[in-house]
Structures are given as structure tokens and as C-alpha cells.
Amino acid sequence: MLAMDYRGPRRVRIEHKPMPVIQHPRDAVVRVTRSCICGSDLHLYHGMVPDTRVGMTFGHEFCGVVEEVGPDVQNLKRGDRVLVPFNIACGQCHFCKQGLFGNCHESNAQATAVGGIFGYSHTAGGYDGGQAEYVRVPYADFGPTLIPDWMDPDDAVLLTDVVPTGYQAAEMGGIQKGDTVVVFGAGPVGLMAARCAWLFGAGRVIVIDHVEYRLEFARTYCPAEVYDFREIGDPVVFLKKITEIGADVCIDAVGADASGNAWHTLFGKKLKFEAGNATPLAWAINSVKKGGVVSIVGVYGPTGNMIPIGNVVNKGVTIRANQASVKRLLPRLIDHVQAGRIDPKGLITHRVPLEDVAEAYHLFSSKLDGCIKPVLIPNAE
Amino acid sequence: MTQSDKANAAASEAPSVAYPSIDPATVVGWGVDADPKNDPTWPIRDRSGDDGARADWTPPSAQVAGVEILQSVEYGRRPAVVGESTPPAGLSGMVRRAAFRFSEGQWGHWLLLMGADRLNTVEGLLQDFRRGRMPNPLFEMGFVKHERRHEAALATAAVVGVAVAGLVLLNRRRHHLSL
Ligand SMILES: NC(=O)c1ccc[n+]([C@@H]2O[C@H](COP(=O)([O-])OP(=O)(O)OC[C@H]3O[C@@H](n4cnc5c(N)ncnc54)[C@H](O)[C@@H]3O)[C@@H](O)[C@H]2O)c1
Numbered sequence: 001m002l003a004m005d006y007r008g009p010r011r012v013r014i015e016h017k018p019m020p021v022i023q024h025p026r027d028a029v030v031r032v033t034r035s036c037i038c039g040s041d042l043h044l045y046h047g048m049v050p051d052t053r054v055g056m057t058f059g060h061e062f063c064g065v066v067e068e069v070g071p072d073v074q075n076l077k078r079g080d081r082v083l084v085p086f087n088i089a090c091g092q093c094h095f096c097k098q099g100l101f102g103n104c105h106e107s108n109a110q111a112t113a114v115g116g117i118f119g120y121s122h123t124a125g126g127y128d129g130g131q132a133e134y135v136r137v138p139y140a141d142f143g144p145t146l147i148p149d150w151m152d153p154d155d156a157v158l159l160t161d162v163v164p165t166g167y168q169a170a171e172m173g174g175i176q177k178g179d180t181v182v183v184f185g186a187g188p189v190g191l192m193a194a195r196c197a198w199l200f201g202a203g204r205v206i207v208i209d210h211v212e213y214r215l216e217f218a219r220t221y222c223p224a225e226v227y228d229f230r231e232i233g234d235p236v237v238f239l240k241k242i243t244e245i246g247a248d249v250c251i252d253a254v255g256a257d258a259s260g261n262a263w264h265t266l267f268g269k270k271l272k273f274e275a276g277n278a279t280p281l282a283w284a285i286n287s288v289k290k291g292g293v294v295s296i297v298g299v300y301g302p303t304g305n306m307i308p309i310g311n312v313v314n315k316g317v318t319i320r321a322n323q324a325s326v327k328r329l330l331p332r333l334i335d336h337v338q339a340g341r342i343d344p345k346g347l348i349t350h351r352v353p354l355e356d357v358a359e360a361y362h363l364f365s366s367k368l369d370g371c372i373k374p375v376l377i378p379n380a381e
Numbered sequence: 382m383t384q385s386d387k388a389n390a391a392a393s394e395a396p397s398v399a400y401p402s403i404d405p406a407t408v409v410g411w412g413v414d415a416d417p418k419n420d421p422t423w424p425i426r427d428r429s430g431d432d433g434a435r436a437d438w439t440p441p442s443a444q445v446a447g448v449e450i451l452q453s454v455e456y457g458r459r460p461a462v463v464g465e466s467t468p469p470a471g472l473s474g475m476v477r478r479a480a481f482r483f484s485e486g487q488w489g490h491w492l493l494l495m496g497a498d499r500l501n502t503v504e505g506l507l508q509d510f511r512r513g514r515m516p517n518p519l520f521e522m523g524f525v526k527h528e529r530r531h532e533a534a535l536a537t538a539a540v541v542g543v544a545v546a547g548l549v550l551l552n553r554r555r556h557h558l559s560l
């Protein structure tokens with residue numbers, strides 16, 4: 001089968017690989033029909049996530065058709081159309097029982113902090129991912145969800161990560177009616193977070209980025225008030241001025257690949273003394289009001305970052321963060337899609353044959369050609 | 382003895398889940414201000430299904446791994462399901478094994494893994510050469526489409542060829558001059 005193959009920072013290619021097989025009674029093998037590239041994949045692509053091994057297949061946002069199931073999988077059968085949450089979760093450990101499906105304790109041998117994630121380095125379990133024609137899906141009796149007949153597969157594939165992540169970002173903000181919400185990052189996740197902030201009753205939604213076409217998109221898609229951080233001087237001062245006392249809620253939807261501070265770019269991204277560049281997180285902490293909430297979904301490495309933790313204490317800031325718990329949120333989100341309250345597929349700008357995976361990574365990473373969300377389409381159909 | 386070994390030894394002497402050292406019922410004022418609504422984790426975490434069991438859930442049956450799995454020292458036992466992609470191999474594999482002697486909280490763990498990743502990239506190039514396969518950076522970095530990958534490979538080979546020939550010539554000339 002054809003699959004994406006990681007060769008080293010900024011180098012990926014398409015490769016023939018052996019078909020995945022059932023390795024555990026609760027496994028399934030899924031034939032992939034849609035597979036996205038995520039901002040999280042860019043952290044891998046840029047060589048920022050420890051234990052990213054050459055030869056691995058990335059991809060944690062995919063949907064497809066069940067090809068084969070293990071003996072313990074009773075709820076799925078060959079031919080079922082499924083969307084597969086990016087978290088690999090057993091559904092029965094202490095953490096799964098509390099709905100923390102991103103923090104399963106039975107799916108990642110290499111690290112205890114996070115549960116297994118498809119195609120996301122060995123720090124997230126060492127599973128080959130879905131940027132391929134076929135993929136092994138562990139705990140297939142728990143994670144995969146049948147795609148309703150009425151649902152467009154382009155909506156389905158975005159329900160595996162982007163939509164739940166954006167939604168949870170807003171949910172963790174504890175947004176109350178009328179609140180002012182600032183979202184850092186106008187990537188797919190930030191755009192969805194800004195969209196969902198309204199569902200929770202936000203009174204004003206502000207999006208900050210420095211990629212013009214994305215800000216332009218946010219203006220109508222979310223909709224939001226948008227600002228290019230290169231044009232507003234010190235973003236913290238600017239935000240305090242336009243909100244008078246600071247935002248009620250700030251959301252970091254950027255993560256370790258951030259720009260906006262030369263020092264952290266050198267120290268964190270180039271020299272790797274920090275787990276990437278946490279500039280938007282520092283901005284969020286400093287521009288939220290006293291007693292406000294900072295919600296983090298941007299992904300950072302496992303070591304450490306320089307952030308103004310003293311201000312968190314002095315301002316009484318509440319920080320909430322996690323990998324999205326996709327399975328927990330799906331029923332509500334499927335409702336929202338059906339009711340037309342959110343339009344996931346509206347984010348897709350590029351449809352690329354799987355063979356052109358290298359070009360898709362390049363476009364998405366370098367923010368070229370108006371790229372917001374690229375989806376890879378294998379020819380296996 | 383590593384820091385994790387020491388921690389394990391010390392933990393075996395400390396009070397445990399089954400044998401706590403203080404009985405809350407003996408503490409004056411225990412629970413008088415407990416407030417179930419004061420749960421900043423809700424609804425991300427839903428404790429309603431919590432049965433108080435901390436680690437004694439019935440685990441799924443364990444996958445029999447066909448490859449070497451490196452395991453965080455912070456686990457009591459291996460999680461039931463593991464990924465079998467790209468097992469540790471070669472020099473980078475040795476570094477990865479060394480990294481897994483450190484716990485996740487220690488920088489050494491992650492720095493060694495990052496070092497292994499960089500080594501692994503070089504190993505990947507060598508592996509390509511060994512299989513008679515020229516790396517095709519223009520294609521792999523996404524500058525050309527799939528159907529034009531062969532042209533990109535030729536162009537790379539030509540550029541590399543010219544560069545090497547140039548270096549050889551330059552070297553010869555320098556030899557001549559110094560003679
Ligand atoms: N927690 C989760 O479950 C989860 C799930 C998916 C993605 N993520 C993470 O969310 C983040 C965003 O993902 P994405 O797919 O939208 O990625 P993306 O790369 O498309 O978007 C990031 C955006 O942030 C912008 N940006 C860079 N520096 C900035 C700054 N200082 N201030 C404001 N904006 C800045 C970039 O220009 C870009 O538009 C990533 O870190 C990703 O790993 C988390």
C-alpha cells in the first residue's frame with residue numbers, strides 16, 4: 001500500500017509499505033478515504049517532537065471504511081463508514097472512565113503524560129498513522145464512530161480532531177454570556193475555537209495572527225474581529241486598551257511553532273533549549289484580565305517553556321489545557337453539524353492526492369497558496 | 382542506580398494507596414468545606430463514573446509485541462496496546478534505549494531522544510544510498526509534484542555532479558599551483 005514516509009525535518013515522501021495487520025483482538029484495519037494534515041503534524045515535520053523516527057507514517061485525522069476487524073470487535077463490520085478520533089483510548093482505564101480520552105493509560109508505552117495518538121511519534125505511542133491507504137486502528141470497539149448517512153465525508157474527517165479541539169478550547173475557557181474572547185492563531189483550530197466561542201455565548205470574539213489571508217478568512221468564517229500582530233505594536237498593550245481591563249478568556253491555538261518573538265524563536269525553535277516558542281501563551285497570560293481564564297490547545301513539547309508564571313499567580317489566572325477528548329464531544333458536535341451551526345468542511349482549501357503528500361506539507365507549513373486545511377485523498381477507492 | 386531506581390526503592394517504603402499513613406477520619410474538621418461544585422475540571426473530566434479505583438481497573442488483554450518497545454520507567458506495567466512502527470535500530474536506537482533509562486521529567490530523556498532523531502535522519506540517508514536510492518530533496522521537501530519527481534531527481538543529480546566535478550577540478554588546480 002502507499003503511505004507517507006518521514007525522512008527527517010521537512011522531508012517526507014510517498015512509499016510502498018506492508019499492509020497493516022490485526023495485532024490485538026480489539027484492532028480493526030481501516031481503508032482511508034480522507035486524511036488531513038494538521039498543525040500538530042507540522043511540529044513533527046519541523047523535527048520538534050522528540051522520538052520522531054525516520055520511516056514513520058504520520059496522520060491522525062482520517063476517516064474511511066472498515067476493511068477487517070479483530071475477534072473482539074462486535075460493533076463494527078467490514079464495509080462500515082467510520083470517522084476515527086485522533087486519540088487512541090481503551091474506554092476502561094481510570095482516565096477513560098472520567099471522559100479523558102486524550103489521556104488514556106493503556107495506549108502509550110513511551111510516555112505517561114499523553115495517551116496514544118495515531119502517527120504522532122513514539123512520544124505518543126509509536127503508531128503508524130492514517131496518511132496512507134490503510135491504517136491499523138487499536139481499540140476499534142471504542143473509538144471509531146459510524147458516519148451518519150447524511151454527513152459529508154469532508155465534515156466527518158474534520159470531526160476527528162479540528163472541530164472537537166476548537167470546541168474544547170472554547171469549552172475550557174468557561175465562556176459566559178457576553179464574555180470577550182481572544183483567540184491566538186487563525187489556523188484551522190483557532191478558527192474553529194473562535195466559531196465555537198459564539199456557541200458558548202461570547203459577546204466579542206477577537207482573532208490574532210500574522211497571516212493575512214487567514215485573518216481575512218476569520219473575519220467572515222468565525223466571524224471575528226481580526227488583528228495582525230505585526231501591526232499593533234505590543235499585542236498585550238493593544239488588547240488591554242481595546243478591552244479596557246483585559247479579555248475574559250484567552251485561547252492559545254498556536255503551539256510550539258509560534259513566531260512573534262525573535263529571542264524565543266532562536267532559543268526555543270532553533271536551539272531547542274525550550275520546547276518551542278511559547279510567545280502566544282505569554283501574550284495570553286498577560287492580556288487576560290485578572291481572574292480570567294487561559295485555555296491552551298496549542299501543542300508544546302515535553303520539556304519546558306519560559307512563560308510568565310508569576311503573572312498567573314498575581315492575576316489569579318486559571319489555566320486549563322488538554323488534548324481534545326474527541327469521543328466525549330462527538331454526539332454534541334454531530335448535532336451542531338446537522339443543525340448547520342458549524343461548517344467544518346468550509347475550512348478545507350486543498351484536496352491533494354496522497355502521492356503529493358510532500359507538496360501538501362510544504363504548502364501548509366509555509367502558509368502558501370491560501371492554504372488553511374489540506375486533505376489528502378488516497379486512490380484506494 | 383538511576384534516579385528512577387532510587388525513586389522506586391523509596392516508594393516501596395512509603396505509604397501506599399492500600400496503606401495510607403493517616404486516616405482522614407481522625408483529622409479535626411475533615412471535609413467541612415468540601416464542595417462538589419468547586420471542580421474546575423468539569424465538564425472536561427466527569428467524575429460521576431469514578432469508583433475510587435486508582436489503578437486497579439481491568440486492563441484490556443495485552444498485545445504481544447513483535448518488535449522492541451521502549452517503555453517509560455514511570456509505568457508499573459506496559460500499557461495493553463502498543464505501536465509497532467519503526468522499532469529502535471542502529472546507533473540512534475542505542476541512544477533511544479539510553480534515553481529510556483531516564484524518567485519523563487528529566488531533560489536527559491528528551492535531549493537524548495532529540496539527538497537520536499538527528500542521528501536517525503543521517504541513518505535514513507545512508508540507508509537510501511545502501512539501497513541504491515538517491516535522496517530526492519526537491520521532491521521530499523515538496524517543491525515539485527509527484528509526477529515530476531524523476532526530473533527533480535535528475536536535476537539534483539546534475540547539480541550534485543557539477544558541484545563534485547567543480548570541487549575536484551578546483552582541488553587539482555590548487556595542487557598544480559602549489560607544485
Ligand atoms: N490539543 C489538541 O487536542 C490539539 C489538536 C489539534 C491541534 N492542536 C494544536 O493546535 C495548534 C494549531 O493547530 P492548527 O492546525 O490550527 O495549526 P496552524 O499551524 O495551521 O495554525 C497556527 C496559526 O498560528 C499562527 N501564529 C504563529 N505565531 C503566532 C502568534 N505569536 N500569535 C498568534 N498567532 C500565531 C500561525 O500564523 C498560524 O496561522 C497546533 O499547536 C496544534 O498542534 C492541538
Ligand SMILES: [Zn+2]
Nearest residue numbers: 038040061161
Ligand atoms: Zn490534528
Ligand SMILES: [Zn+2]
Nearest residue numbers: 090093096104
Ligand atoms: Zn483508557
